[in-house]
Amino acid sequence: MSPRKYDSGKRQAAAEETRTRILDAARGLLAGPTPTAVSVDAVAKAADVSRQTVYNTFGSKSGLLEGLFDALAAHSGMHLADAFRAPDLPTALAHVAEAFCRFWESDRVVLRRLRGMGALDADLGRQLRERDAMRRTVLATVLATFDTAADEGAIDAVWQLTGFETYDALAGHRADGAAERSAAETAQVVTAAALAILAAATED
Structure with missing residues (x-):
């Protein structure tokens, strides 16, 4: 395997891990004893990532919601x-x-x-x-x-x-x-x- 393919695989795995982490955080906000609305800021904080990371991963709040529905x-x-x-x-x-x-x-x-x-x-x-x-x-x-x-x-x-x-x-x-x-x-x-x-x- 070439270094380029290896690096690409690592980046893809990291991106998938980040995506899953964000979606798990969004679900967690809704599942908790005091549910919180799904906003980009709230999800970013719960996932311990930056607001920009959420946008980079899903493109928009609508994209985040679409991803959450698909995951469910x-x-x-x-x-x-x-x-x-x-x-x-x-x-x-x-x-x-x-x-x-x-x-x-x-x-x-x-x-x-x-x-x-x-x-x-x-x-x-x-x-x-x-x-x-x-x-x-x-x-x-x-x-x-x-x-x-x-x-x-x-x-x-x-x-x-x-x-x-x-x-x-x-x-x-x-x-x-x-x-x-x-x-x-x-x-x-x-x-x-x-x-x-x-x-x-x-x-x-």
């Missing part, structure tokens, strides 16, 4: 390929519901706080709306794959069923803070409700 999705094992390989619509919807319920369950407190803060933080609110729109696109694509004649209202209703707020309400809360329903159990409820809505919407 990766942590949950989010994947939707099975939904598009499913043999029928009920199976496809079950895969979609399971994927999103696992995601919401994976870091429930952090995701709840992010969505709450989005009402007051314009950048965060926009990012959340964009992510929600991506979820709607996934659902619309799955329905189109199976030639489901669902109108926009039905798609919107199913979309709401797969959102965090619905998951949070259906999963419930035990006295010890744990969910009353697991992600798998919650996904079953979501899938059944989604199929009922689509059946009603497509009746002649």
